[in-house]
Amino acid sequence: MKLLVNIDVDNLEKAIDFYAASFGLTVGRRFGASGVEMMGSSAPIYLLLKAEGTQAASATAQCRSYDRHWTPVHLDFVVDDIESAVQKAVSAGARLEEAVATHKWGRLALMADPFGNGFCLVQFLGRGYDEIAQ
Structure with missing residues (x-):
């Protein structure tokens, strides 16, 4: 696939x-x-x-809006240096929605593009998600 x-x-x-x-x-x-x-x-x-x-799909009454919106599906961009990636995205028009957070598996920045779509910047630390895998 x-x-x-x-x-x-x-x-x-x-x-x-x-x-x-x-x-x-x-x-x-x-x-x-x-x-x-x-x-x-x-x-x-x-x-x-x-x-x-415009209507998003014939099966729904929802229409497209490019204000900030939430959806359970979003993109994660894996980066080597989260601070420089955040700065680059913000300079290009993105919005940093929460301060960069550090977790056992890595660092995470919650962002939105200029079209209201949420995305995350992820910098893995150590073994990445394997740090918390069971």
């Missing part, structure tokens, strides 16, 4: 700039004016232009 990551945005060029500046991703392919493939992570990330206020 192959994993693809799709992120809805309301401004494709702004999203390209953000994900390139924050994570060093590069444009792989463009799909007309409504999508772009970003390369440089372990899975391709597709930025999809979707207008604010």
Whole structure:
């Protein structure tokens, strides 16, 4: 199985700039004016232009909003130096939502991109999640 990551945005060029500046991703392919493939992570990330206020899916009455929103699915970007990664993301337009926290397994920064999507920056310490695995 192959994993693809799709992120809805309301401004494709702004999203390209953000994900390139924050994570060093590069444009792989463009799909007309409504999508772009970003390369440089372990899975391709597709930025999809979707207008604010449009219906998210026919099975729901929810409409897209690019204010900060919560979803149980989010992205974690594993980094080597969390402080510099936070600074780079904030400089590109992200919001740090809580101070960096240190856990037995590593360090965690809770963030939001300019489109309201939550993501985390993770810096593993020691054996990473194996530090707490049973």
